[in-house]
Amino acid sequence: MAMSRRTFINTCLGLGVIAVAGRQAARADVHRERWYLFGTLVDVTISGVSHSDARSMLAALSTELQRRNRDWHPWKPGVMRDINNAIASRAPIRVDRHMAHMLEHVRQLHQASDGLFNPAIGRVVAHWGFHGGTADGWHTPRRDVIDRLIASRPSPMDLQLSRGWLRSTNPDVQIDLGGYAKGYAIDLGRRLIAEQGVEHALINAGGDLVTLGSAPQGVPWNVAIRHPQRAGRIAWLTTVGGEAVFTSGSYERFRESGGRRYPHIIDPRSGEPVRGIASATVVHADPALADAAATALVVAGPGRWRDVADRLDVDLAMVVDDRGRVSLTPAMHDRVRLDG
Numbered sequence: 016m017a018m019s020r021r022t023f024i025n026t027c028l029g030l031g032v033i034a035v036a037g038r039q040a041a042r043a044d045v046h047r048e049r050w051y052l053f054g055t056l057v058d059v060t061i062s063g064v065s066h067s068d069a070r071s072m073l074a075a076l077s078t079e080l081q082r083r084n085r086d087w088h089p090w091k092p093g094v095m096r097d098i099n100n101a102i103a104s105r106a107p108i109r110v111d112r113h114m115a116h117m118l119e120h121v122r123q124l125h126q127a128s129d130g131l132f133n134p135a136i137g138r139v140v141a142h143w144g145f146h147g148g149t150a151d152g153w154h155t156p157r158r159d160v161i162d163r164l165i166a167s168r169p170s171p172m173d174l175q176l177s178r179g180w181l182r183s184t185n186p187d188v189q190i191d192l193g194g195y196a197k198g199y200a201i202d203l204g205r206r207l208i209a210e211q212g213v214e215h216a217l218i219n220a221g222g223d224l225v226t227l228g229s230a231p232q233g234v235p236w237n238v239a240i241r242h243p244q245r246a247g248r249i250a251w252l253t254t255v256g257g258e259a260v261f262t263s264g265s266y267e268r269f270r271e272s273g274g275r276r277y278p279h280i281i282d283p284r285s286g287e288p289v290r291g292i293a294s295a296t297v298v299h300a301d302p303a304l305a306d307a308a309a310t311a312l313v314v315a316g317p318g319r320w321r322d323v324a325d326r327l328d329v330d331l332a333m334v335v336d337d338r339g340r341v342s343l344t345p346a347m348h349d350r351v352r353l354d355g
């Protein structure tokens with residue numbers, strides 16, 4: 016697999032965040048931790064609590080996020096794989112309340128995005144080589160296989176949920192929450208620490224982040240958005256009131272063959288990797304929605320992303336097209352400071 020460039024986003028966003036939090040780094044009540052989860056580095060900053068409280072809260076948060084990472088992983092052994100095996104063999108399977116809630120939510124997001132956000136196309140994503148495997152000798156998948164899968168129209172609307180039991184009317188459905196679950200998981204993490212009395216925190220999962228309260232010194236959390244096409248930053252963004260910021264990019268993970276790049280986000284209408292948008296950043300109060308919406312805007316492409324943002328109730332979005340041109344929603348103009 017071609018190198019993931021998420022790390023660079025992470026570094027850049029990290030830098031942006033450090034620029035705010037760093038002034039207070041010496042303060043005893045600012046606590047930072049870093050873990051490797053969700054295929055990326057997760058940086059957590061909490062402030063306003065004692066050292067010993069922070070230690071136990073961060074330990075609980077780490078346990079929570081590790082569990083969600085394992086359970087909801089799109090292709091490794093775990094809850095998600097068991098569900099997909101059950102779907103393939105047309106068997107019903109029990110799901111917990113979080114899974115039921117996520118599946119209900121992704122059905123709504125699928126419809127609101129006019130089908131562009133489609134977490135039921137796991138088989139197609141896997142055929143393009145994005146469920147593990149190695150990049151060595153990689154070649155584009157057989158068109159007839161992709162065509163057959165697309166013709167069966169796998170969709171989260173094929174899922175039926177009743178009293179904690181899940182079944183699918185379409186055995187070609189394979190659920191891949193790779194465009195959504197990180198948002199849901201870090202939202203759960205944020206709730207967990209908020210319930211324990213933390214008022215100010217930032218959970219930054221490789222550039223996708225949730226905020227709680229303000230940064231140390233009471234200033235808003237300011238984050239740097241990485242340029243999708245070159246090293247460094249494209250903009251500074253100011254968040255308010257516990258917002259989440261999620262970026263999807265066709266540059267983050269991709270396969271390469273014959274001098275062409277094939278990004279990991281798939282257009283569910285064609286079964287082909289997306290083109291046209293290099294990155295989409297969404298700011299929203301709901302991290303899971305922000306995650307899904309950023310993915311959907313990349314699929315929507317330069318001509319349609321504003322319409323899809325409206326449909327998803329997203330007011331704050333920034334899109335960089337394949338030629339590096341930046342477009343913003345009207346509300347986003349007040350939040351970002353573009354570089355250069």
Ligand code: AMP
Nearest residue numbers: 131132133134193194263279280281310
């Ligand atoms: P993100 O980085 O949030 O944009 O999520 C990308 C991941 O979501 C991919 O690696 C796939 O696992 C999955 N995915 C790919 N295409 C789609 C799509 N059209 N809708 C929903 N999830 C997708």
Ligand code: MG
Nearest residue numbers: 194306307310
């Ligand atoms: Mg996403």
